[in-house]
Amino acid sequence: MNRFSRQIASYWRQTGAVIRNEMHTIFTDKGVMLVLIFALLIYATAYSLAYGSQVLRNVPIGVVDESRTPASRALIDAFNSGPNVYTAYTPTSMEEAKELFHARKIYGVVYIPADYERCLLGGSQADVAIYCDASYFLMYRQAFQELVTAIGKTGAMVQFQRLIAKGANIPQAQATTQPVIYESHNLFNPYLGYGTFVMPAIIMVIIQQTMLIGIGMIGGTWREFGLYHKLCPPGRRRMSTLPIVVGRALVYALIYAVTCAYVLGVHYRLFHFPMNGDSWTVGLFMSVYMAACIAMGIAVSTLFRYRENSLLLLLWTSIPVLMLSGVSYPREGIPSWLFDFGQLLPSSHGVDGFIRIQTMGASTAEVFREIKWLVILTIVYGGLACIGIHQVIRRELRQRQAAKASGGIPEKQPAK
Amino acid sequence: MPGFLYHTCAVMRREATRLARQPMYLVLMVILPVVSFTFFALLFGQGAIRNIPIAVLDQDNTTLSRKVIQMIDETPTALVAYGIQDMTEGERLMREGKVMAIVLVPPFFEKSILSNTQTHLENYVSGTNITVNGLLSKDIQTAVTTFSAGIQLQLLMKQGLTETQAMAQLMPVRFDKHVLFNPHINYGYYLAPSFMPMMLMIFVVMTTIFAIGTELKNATARDWLQTGGDSIWAALIGKVLPITAVMFLISLVMLVINFKVVGTPLNGSLAVILVGTLLFILSYQSISVLIVALLANLRLSLSIGGGYSVLAFTFSGLTFPIMAMWEPMQWVSRIFPFTFYTDLFVDQMLRGTPWVYSLPDLCYMSLFIVLPLLCVPRLKRVATEEKFWGRL
Numbered sequence: 001m002n003r004f005s006r007q008i009a010s011y012w013r014q015t016g017a018v019i020r021n022e023m024h025t026i027f028t029d030k031g032v033m034l035v036l037i038f039a040l041l042i043y044a045t046a047y048s049l050a051y052g053s054q055v056l057r058n059v060p061i062g063v064v065d066e067s068r069t070p071a072s073r074a075l076i077d078a079f080n081s082g083p084n085v086y087t088a089y090t091p092t093s094m095e096e097a098k099e100l101f102h103a104r105k106i107y108g109v110v111y112i113p114a115d116y117e118r119c120l121l122g123g124s125q126a127d128v129a130i131y132c133d134a135s136y137f138l139m140y141r142q143a144f145q146e147l148v149t150a151i152g153k154t155g156a157m158v159q160f161q162r163l164i165a166k167g168a169n170i171p172q173a174q175a176t177t178q179p180v181i182y183e184s185h186n187l188f189n190p191y192l193g194y195g196t197f198v199m200p201a202i203i204m205v206i207i208q209q210t211m212l213i214g215i216g217m218i219g220g221t222w223r224e225f226g227l228y229h230k231l232c233p234p235g236r237r238r239m240s241t242l243p244i245v246v247g248r249a250l251v252y253a254l255i256y257a258v259t260c261a262y263v264l265g266v267h268y269r270l271f272h273f274p275m276n277g278d279s280w281t282v283g284l285f286m287s288v289y290m291a292a293c294i295a296m297g298i299a300v301s302t303l304f305r306y307r308e309n310s311l312l313l314l315l316w317t318s319i320p321v322l323m324l325s326g327v328s329y330p331r332e333g334i335p336s337w338l339f340d341f342g343q344l345l346p347s348s349h350g351v352d353g354f355i356r357i358q359t360m361g362a363s364t365a366e367v368f369r370e371i372k373w374l375v376i377l378t379i380v381y382g383g384l385a386c387i388g389i390h391q392v393i394r395r396e397l398r399q400r401q402a403a404k405a406s407g408g409i410p411e412k413q414p415a416k
Numbered sequence: 417m418p419g420f421l422y423h424t425c426a427v428m429r430r431e432a433t434r435l436a437r438q439p440m441y442l443v444l445m446v447i448l449p450v451v452s453f454t455f456f457a458l459l460f461g462q463g464a465i466r467n468i469p470i471a472v473l474d475q476d477n478t479t480l481s482r483k484v485i486q487m488i489d490e491t492p493t494a495l496v497a498y499g500i501q502d503m504t505e506g507e508r509l510m511r512e513g514k515v516m517a518i519v520l521v522p523p524f525f526e527k528s529i530l531s532n533t534q535t536h537l538e539n540y541v542s543g544t545n546i547t548v549n550g551l552l553s554k555d556i557q558t559a560v561t562t563f564s565a566g567i568q569l570q571l572l573m574k575q576g577l578t579e580t581q582a583m584a585q586l587m588p589v590r591f592d593k594h595v596l597f598n599p600h601i602n603y604g605y606y607l608a609p610s611f612m613p614m615m616l617m618i619f620v621v622m623t624t625i626f627a628i629g630t631e632l633k634n635a636t637a638r639d640w641l642q643t644g645g646d647s648i649w650a651a652l653i654g655k656v657l658p659i660t661a662v663m664f665l666i667s668l669v670m671l672v673i674n675f676k677v678v679g680t681p682l683n684g685s686l687a688v689i690l691v692g693t694l695l696f697i698l699s700y701q702s703i704s705v706l707i708v709a710l711l712a713n714l715r716l717s718l719s720i721g722g723g724y725s726v727l728a729f730t731f732s733g734l735t736f737p738i739m740a741m742w743e744p745m746q747w748v749s750r751i752f753p754f755t756f757y758t759d760l761f762v763d764q765m766l767r768g769t770p771w772v773y774s775l776p777d778l779c780y781m782s783l784f785i786v787l788p789l790l791c792v793p794r795l796k797r798v799a800t801e802e803k804f805w806g807r808l
Contacts, residue, residue: 031715039723049745050730056740075589102769104759125584131594135606135766139737140595141550151591158588174534179567180484181536182560184553187510189543194736197546217715308715312444312626315722316618319611319729320455328735330548332493333465333603338458352513359544362511 010233011243018231018247025218026251035311036214036252040259041267043206044199048271051195059143060088061108062097069117075128078150079110084142101133108132108143120158138194188274188359199273200358201327201351203263204289208347209318211252211297216310219301228389229396241386241393249294256290264358276361284364285350285357288374292346295381302388325351349373423645427654430643431627435658438630444623445662452615453670457677460604468548469497470517470556471506478526484537484563488519491555510542517541517552529567597683597766608678609765610734610758612670613696617728617754620663620697621721624704627655628795629714635806637799648796656701660694667693684764688771692760692778699753699784700725706788709795712804728754734762753784 026032061079065072080086088106091097097109111129119126130147134140156177163173189196222228231244264282268275304310323329324342331339342348353370356362364371435441472488474481489496498515500506506518520538528535539556541549565586572582631637644651671689675682682689704721711717730736731749738749749755760777763769798804 031719034716034719039719042723043727046727047730050741050748051736052745053740053742056737059739102763102767102773120588123584125590126588127590127592129592129594131596133597133767134595135597135762136734136737137547137550137603137606138735138740141554144593144595145554148591148593151589155587155589159585162585162588171534172532175532176568176571178534178564179529179532179571180560180564181534182539182557182564183536184539184541184557186543186549186553187540189546189549192543192546192549194546194740197544198735308626308629308718309440311715311718311722312440312622313448315622315726316448316452316615318726319614320452320459323456323459323611327545328547329459329603329607330465330468330545330551332468332548333462334459335462355544356511356513360511360542366508366511 014231014233014240014243015247015250017233018244019251021231022218022248022251025221026255029218029221031307032214032217035210035217036255037259039210039214040203040206040256040263044203044263044267047202048195048199048267048273051193051199052271054193054195055191056138056142056194057083059085059108059139060106061085061110061143061147062089062091062100062106063087064091064094064097064109064111066114067112067116071117071120072112075112075116075150075154078154079147082146082150084146107136107139108147110147123162188276195271196273196359198328199271200355201322201325204351204354205318205322205325205347207256207260207290208293208296208345208350209314209321211256211293212300213310213314215248215252215294215297216301216304216314217307219298220304220309221307223302223304223392224306226396226399228392229400231389232393241389244389245295245298245382245385248298249291252294252297253287253290260286260290274359276359277357278361278363281357281362281364281367285353285367285371288371288378289346289350289354292350292374292377292381295378295385296346298385299381299388302385302392321345321347324348327351327355343373344377346374346377349377419645420647420650423643423647423650424654427640427644427651428658430640431655431658434627435662440626441623444619444626445659445666449615449619449666450669453612453673456608456611456615457673460608460678462604464492465548465551465603466492467495468493468517468552469515470494470519470552471498471500471509471515472496473500473503473506473518473520475523476521476525480526480529481521484521484525484560485519487559487563488556491559493551493555494559506540516545516548517556519556532571597681597768604678605680605766606734606762609674609680609761610729610732612674613693613757613761614725614729614754616663616667616670617696617700618722618725619666620659620700621704621725622718623659623663624656624701625708625717625721626714627659628705628708629717632708632712632798632805632807633714635802637805641796641799648792648799651799652705652792652795656705660697660701663697664694667697680765682765683768685771686764688774688778689761689764692757692764692774692781695778695781695785696753696757699781702785702788703753705795706791709791709798712798713807724752725754728752731755732758734758750780753781756780 026036063076063079065076076087085108089100091100094109094111097106100106101109109131111131113127116126116128128151130144132140132144132147160173160177163176164170168176186192232240301310324334324339324345325348326334326339349370353367356367472485474485485496488494494517498509500509500518503518506515509515510518518540520540522536525535537560539553541552543549568586569579569582572585573579577585631640640655641648641651644654674680707721708717711720731745731752732755733749738746738755741749756777760774763774
């Protein structure tokens with residue numbers, strides 16, 4: 001028993017020393033502070049500002065009106081009455097429209113033929129041609145949907161008037177014009193704001209990536225200058241890496257608890273992102289997510305031999321990681337083996353679960369699967385972190401012994 | 417001038433051995449770029465997004481209600497995965513992430529249609545993912561419209577109209593839809609060409625900053641400058657050009673993957689794309705030089721340079737158009753050469769724009785090459801004064 005309590009006390013002291021050391025490392029290193037603390041705040045703000053207006057309105061289009069009749073002008077008015085497109089130019093020919101298009105002055109063209117009104121009045125079908133630019137997805141969607149709706153409405157109006165003229169009563173005419181009223185409701189994000197859609201995912205990915213890079217930077221510095229062995233009290237053998245991992249993890253968790261509280265509490269309110277999640281559920285989920293990210297961060301950090309390596313090697317992964325979470329690009333389009341591979345990253349579960357909690361208001365039970373996976377990842381990466389640190393310390397001690405035996409090389413110190 | 421060329425070549429030779437000796441260069445300039453291009457080629461390999469699970473609540477359970485549900489199921493994007501009993505169940509499925517939409521067919525659906533009174537059909541689509549939302553809304557709407565038109569046609573033909581007459585009656589204004597440049601609305605076509613240059617750019621910035629920054633970190637800057645005959649221009653050009661050459665070759669790999677593997681069309685001029693790519697690489701190298709010269713610190717320069725390059729994507733307007741952004745943000749979007757490069761790329765790749773329209777983009781990118789070079793005197797100071805060296 002005595003030995004046991006001594007062991008615990010030793011762990012306790014070691015953890016305390018690790019925490020003090022880690023705090024000192026972070027808060028005396030501008031580079032690490034920039035990545036671990038400020039990057040999340042800077043990026044969250046920059047992206048939110050870029051997506052601040054949320055929706056695309058008033059896409060300029062050109063209308064080539066060969067008909068120039070009240071009927072064709074009514075159609076143009078129908079285009080302008082919606083929020084998404086407006087007739088910016090009325091070129092006289094398709095050739096002219098093409099030039100405007102290449103100059104990026106308009107993003108769609110509607111061609112109304114000369115016989116438009118004659119066909120409508122004569123009871124036959126009038127043709128209208130729509131040319132929509134599909135090289136930008138959002139542009140295409142906004143412009144095209146609006147044009148189709150406007151044409152559909154104009155057509156229904158004509159049909160309705162014809163039926164009434166033939167002597168049908170109003171309900172009959174309505175039922176013939178539109179037997180099934182189709183109504184689409186957008187849940188959780190009624191105006192389909194782009195920021196509301198993409199920001200929760202971006203924030204979760206930034207948390208993971210800044211942790212990986214920041215922790216990797218500390219790990220790389222320690223390895224570059226051979227400082228790892230100082231975390232381990234001399235002469236200790238069994239399980240001595242566990243307090244190191246736990247102590248370091250606590251420090252990162254503390255820092256991110258503060259920054260995340262700011263982002264989820266203040267930033268979210270400033271930019272009006274949805275906050276439908278129960279705060280306990282959000283807190284629980286964020287803790288598990290953070291644990292998984294930290295464990296992965298420490299595990300990966302033992303691989304870097306130089307201070308700058310984590311940035312050089314990990315920065316580019318941010319966008320692939322975001323893609324693998326299945327948000328910007330839906331998971332139904334990702335090859336399944338690639339998507340399964342992405343499940344090794346905490347962010348894939350984190351993004352999915354977080355969106356469902358914060359935007360859709362899911363309960364803990366409804367995101368149980370994600371929480372379960374995050375716990376599994378924490379354990380696996382935590383184990384790898386212990387093994388990694390153990391290896392690094394052993395190698396360092398061996399090198400020092402070799403150096404001592406060969407006459408002693410003065411220890412390198414980081415220049416401050 | 418011959419002396420200048422001689423010194424530049426000397427620096428290039430020195431640089432070539434450095435590139436060969438430090439494995440990090442191989443990783444940054446060849447391995448990781450190719451890995452990242454491959455990743456995006458694989459990711460968008462499928463191109464189309466199919467079979468997104470949805471739930472259906474059929475409160476009518478008749479031939480016609482089943483018919484409309486079947487038509488929804490047959491659309492490319494929607495897959496009826498759950499038949500549910502009430503809306504609570506549907507909401508739970510949605511919060512669990514199992515379905516993206518719930519379609520509700522009300523009671524008396526068939527009866528209303530047969531008795532020629534109006535009925536309705538509700539679609540509740542999750543707005544959490546607007547890409548999925550867009551696809552599902554469009555396809556389900558098309559299915560319901562087709563169903564509805566079929567009924568109208570039958571009603572009108574029962575009244576004794578011929579099919580042509582009925583069609584004219586049904587749809588007085590018909591539209592021919594021409595989807596320009598990306599007729600199948602292939603996601604790969606507009607996402608892959610934007611992500612790959614993004615990756616290229618990150619590696620250009622990282623390598624250039626690393627190449628100059630390590631000279632400072634390891635205090636070899638004097639040696640570098642002396643090889644260049646104490647001319648900072650010779651030293652700089654000799655250092656940067658080998659990287660430009662390798663990155664340009666890698667960009668050719670990128671273009672091959674883009675046009676041959678992903679299969680995006682090439683409707684414009686390849687020559688303009690090549691010139692643009694070269695200017696794109698040079699402009700980001702120039703900006704990297706500026707960053708290192710100002711900060712004189714490898715790691716901090718990498719952080720700032722990395723942050724700057726990652727931000728470019730959001731502001732390029734490829735996903736969220738620039739014209740929808742707030743006015744000040746539209747100005748911010750112009751501090752990234754990437755914005756101009758993607759404009760040019762989309763123009764030449766998909767739109768087949770005449771090359772004249774791409775000239776402004778080329779000019780803007782050239783500006784980004786020239787302007788940052790005003791910092792070269794500062795770089796010379798940083799490379800000669802020891803107080804800037806060995807900083808972390």
